[in-house]
Amino acid sequence: MKNKVVVVGGGASGLAAAIFAAENETDVTVLEHQDRVGKKILMTGNGKCNLTNMSDVHGKYYSSDEASLNKIYDTLVRFDARKTRDFFKRIGLYTKEKRDGGVYPVSEQASIVLDVLRSACAGLGVTIRTDCEVTSIEPDKSGVAVSVIQYIRQEKEQRKSDGKNKKNAVVSERKETLRYDRLILATGGKAAPASGSDGSGYRLAKRLGHRIIEPLPALVQLKCQGDYFKAVSGVRAQGRLMLYIDGNPAAGEEGELQLTDYGISGIPVFQFSRLASRALFEGRGCEVGINFIPYIENLADVHTAQFQDKTVEEFLSGLVHKKVAALICRRNGIPAVMPVGQAGEGKVRECLKLLRDFRVTVTAPNAFENAQVCCGGVPLGETDGNFASRKCRNVYLVGELLDCDGICGGYNLQWAWATGAIAGAAAAGRVIEKEDWK
Ligand SMILES: Cc1cc2nc3c(=O)[nH]c(=O)nc-3n(C[C@H](O)[C@H](O)[C@H](O)COP(=O)(O)OP(=O)(O)OC[C@H]3O[C@@H](n4cnc5c(N)ncnc54)[C@H](O)[C@@H]3O)c2cc1C
Numbered sequence: 001m002k003n004k005v006v007v008v009g010g011g012a013s014g015l016a017a018a019i020f021a022a023e024n025e026t027d028v029t030v031l032e033h034q035d036r037v038g039k040k041i042l043m044t045g046n047g048k049c050n051l052t053n054m055s056d057v058h059g060k061y062y063s064s065d066e067a068s069l070n071k072i073y074d075t076l077v078r079f080d081a082r083k084t085r086d087f088f089k090r091i092g093l094y095t096k097e098k099r100d101g102g103v104y105p106v107s108e109q110a111s112i113v114l115d116v117l118r119s120a121c122a123g124l125g126v127t128i129r130t131d132c133e134v135t136s137i138e139p140d141k142s143g144v145a146v147s148v149i150q151y152i153r154q155e156k157e158q159r160k161s162d163g164k165n166k167k168n169a170v171v172s173e174r175k176e177t178l179r180y181d182r183l184i185l186a187t188g189g190k191a192a193p194a195s196g197s198d199g200s201g202y203r204l205a206k207r208l209g210h211r212i213i214e215p216l217p218a219l220v221q222l223k224c225q226g227d228y229f230k231a232v233s234g235v236r237a238q239g240r241l242m243l244y245i246d247g248n249p250a251a252g253e254e255g256e257l258q259l260t261d262y263g264i265s266g267i268p269v270f271q272f273s274r275l276a277s278r279a280l281f282e283g284r285g286c287e288v289g290i291n292f293i294p295y296i297e298n299l300a301d302v303h304t305a306q307f308q309d310k311t312v313e314e315f316l317s318g319l320v321h322k323k324v325a326a327l328i329c330r331r332n333g334i335p336a337v338m339p340v341g342q343a344g345e346g347k348v349r350e351c352l353k354l355l356r357d358f359r360v361t362v363t364a365p366n367a368f369e370n371a372q373v374c375c376g377g378v379p380l381g382e383t384d385g386n387f388a389s390r391k392c393r394n395v396y397l398v399g400e401l402l403d404c405d406g407i408c409g410g411y412n413l414q415w416a417w418a419t420g421a422i423a424g425a426a427a428a429g430r431v432i433e434k435e436d437w438k
Pocket residue numbers: 008009010011012013014031032033034037038039040041043044045046049050051052132133134135186187188189191192195196197198199200201371372373398399400401409410411412413414416
């Protein structure tokens with residue numbers, strides 16, 4: 001008789017796990033509590049799905065300790081971006097690489113990524129049960145008993161006035177206990193909970209004996225102190241940013257900074273946001289120094305002599321966005337109408353220095369609703385090399401549920417595919433080696 005494997009969670013890691021398990025002569029079921037699988041995949045890469053990255057992975061991931069980082073890199077050598085592309089090609093999706101190494105479906109449509117995953121599952125006979133919430137997992141000697149709530153929706157499709165189908169309301173629920181030989185927990189973290197990752201996986205893992213490193217929002221905007229943010233909201237600027245934790249430089253990034261009415265956003269902010277999240281959670285001080293003029297190497301190269309009659313604000317507007325120029329003048333007590341000649345060379349130099357290192361105090365990360373991923377989760381040391389639990393037999397843990405988070409650029413999905421593939425194959429009795437194709 002075939003081994004019965006259940007995958008809890010039909011996201012990126014769960015669907016990859018299901019396919020790799022089913023390819024190895026296993027009877028696979030996916031239990032998903034949303035009304036459809038893969039909702040988060042549709043949101044990725046602004047609807048284009050940056051599904052992996054061909055660049056070197058070193059320095060692109062975070063975890064709580066050095067040993068965990070080594071495990072992440074070992075995993076991503078064993079199942080690297082090339083294997084992810086091969087996997088997608090095998091199930092019918094061609095991909096393309098962009099200049100920064102980011103890999104996308106050739107059509108740049110995230111929906112195609114989900115389509116091919118679903119059709120691969122269907123082709124391999126994977127059973128997908130949606131509206132099916134896993135509420136507890138009870139391991140025994142030979143497998144696991146899984147308690148679920150099956151939500152039952154109204155049968156008839158309802159039409160909305162705009163002609164579209166209305167989501168049928170849940171009218172009842174049925175409780176069941178199901179038995180499987182092996183279980184793969186692929187419930188994701190807490191980021192973007194509307195997509196289904198509501199944190200219930202942490203509770204399930206905890207009840208299986210796992211420790212949970214406090215999950216915090218990562219790849220997220222940062223809220224900052226200051227009543228001036230409303231005035232500069234909407235500004236986008238090429239900036240060089242330095243994150244300071246307790247006054248010490250912790251990470252530097254360069255790229256398009258976005259100012260919002262509550263603080264700072266944009267890719268460079270996202271990249272170090274997890275460090276800020278963790279530092280604030282630990283009660284440490286967090287500041288960001290913004291260089292609004294990274295293209296000016298030497299301030300001595302900026303001359304004011306021929307602009308004596310211009311207002312300081314007009315002069316600075318030649319270097320940065322008008323709203324930022326106005327803010328810098330206000331911060332230096334320079335009235336909007338004051339000419340450069342009247343303000344004096346010293347005052348103008350002070351403005352330039354402020355443009356070069358404008359410090360903002362970070363008060364909090366934005367909410368999980370706005371975060372792309374979580375940092376924290378189940379410690380990697382509590383799983384073996386194939387992501388089998390060291391706490392509980394016949395259980396595997398994969399994806400964002402684990403204490404691993406990557407920077408923007410396809411690294412988080414790569415982690416989901418890699419851990420899903422390795423655990424899925426292992427649950428079916430096969431170990432993926434570095435030189436292995438699948
Ligand atoms: C807006 C946005 C854009 C992103 N863009 C990118 C990108 O371009 N590239 C990139 O690499 N990463 C991106 N990410 C991150 C990436 O999507 C995630 O890291 C990845 O999807 C995590 O996969 P996962 O399978 O671990 O979890 P998820 O994709 O979150 O899947 C978990 C699944 O488990 C289900 N589930 C949870 N609890 C239960 C339960 N108790 N019972 C049954 N089912 C349950 C959930 O409904 C969900 O379907 C983005 C994230 C967001 C939010």
